[in-house]
Amino acid sequence: MKSQALDVPFEATILRIEEGEDGRLAWVEYRGVRVQVSLAFVPNARPGDRVLVQGRVALSLISEESDHAVH
């Protein structure tokens, strides 16, 4: 996963959420790779949700209902 790149976002699934000293963190999975990301900007995220991640920060909750690329 090219997560060392600045501007390459990826959509990942939240596996579990932890309350850390530095805020709410989640372990997410993308193409078999698991990384920890901040949920500071998606306070309503829950395990099983998909999020758009960049720079190890979740930027949005992915809404499958409104996804018309594949429907």
Add this chain to the structure above:
Amino acid sequence: MRFIDEYRNPRLAQQLVEKIRKTAHKTWRIMEICGGQTHTLIRYGIDELLEGAVDLIHGPGCPVCVTPLEKIDRALAIAKMPGVIFTTYGDMMRVPGSRGDLLQAKAEGADVRMVYSPMDAVRLAEQNPDREVVFFAVGFETTAPANAMAVLLAKKKGLKNFSILVSHVLVPPAVRIILDDPDNEVEGFIAPGHVCTVMGYREYEVLAEEYQVPFVVAGFEPLDLLQGIDMLIELLEQGRAEVRNQYTRSVRREGNLEAQRVMYEVFEVADMLWRGIGRIPMSGFKLKQAYVDFDAEARFQVSTIQTEEPAVCIAGAVLQGKKKPIDCPAFGKECTPEHPLGAPMVSAEGACAAYYTYRRFQEAADAV
């Protein structure tokens, strides 16, 4: 693989290609702004599939590529200072400054470390109270919220040894520069889905109205881009200067308000120098006065920097969509990912790197 394969479905892709080719009654010149989108388009050969219907022009949306040389030289100078741990995203490590890059500085003894997030740099500052930890805060509106969050966290923790070297740029002012250019040939834009996830797309509605050009906000997968192009071609064919959102699964019109709140708590809009383009008014971020203690430029006095760009490199024209990478005489010869002359050959989002990685350098060789 779920959530991957459905966005790369060849059957749906072919249907969209056929639809676009049927809808387009001329070759439309459209610009994808984001470098991540450029890589998808070149990697999957979408530009070739649409040849004749669409001429894809690659935009300036590669943050590594537009980081000014002066800022990279300043980063190198700070990284070489004793006691400094200089942290950065991986793709900044090999971006050439006037005299070398951060990886070379590391090889020569500077403590340069790749991190995945600015939070990693904050943790390093906590773990190394006797060292100065600097994070190279580069990027568009997408990375600014995380960088702002790092500054807030460092402040909350009372860290005095953490600072950021800010080089944040904003997309809409760069689009305005492109549209103001008398030689501009771009007729419509694919707007970056991740930037709009943070910022929403109201700013693009203003641009669409003012310049009478359509925008479609799109994601990064092949089907996202094909559908975005399809939506844009329909708008162009109908003569409608509107903004549409293809990336509805992530982008809301107002964006992520919490991310914006944190970003504007720490940063304010300022003039910014763009590599290859020049100074663009109100096109970047600087730290607000309340957070100036975290400003690496203020903390580390660097003497006057004399920058020097390689004369043969046409990165500026590539970033403005005026030239394609294969138009460069150095492409694939003096300039390769192993020995880059310009930033677009280094970054995971640079147009030159995309053309090289996905074998377009052969086209350049054939054209000679």
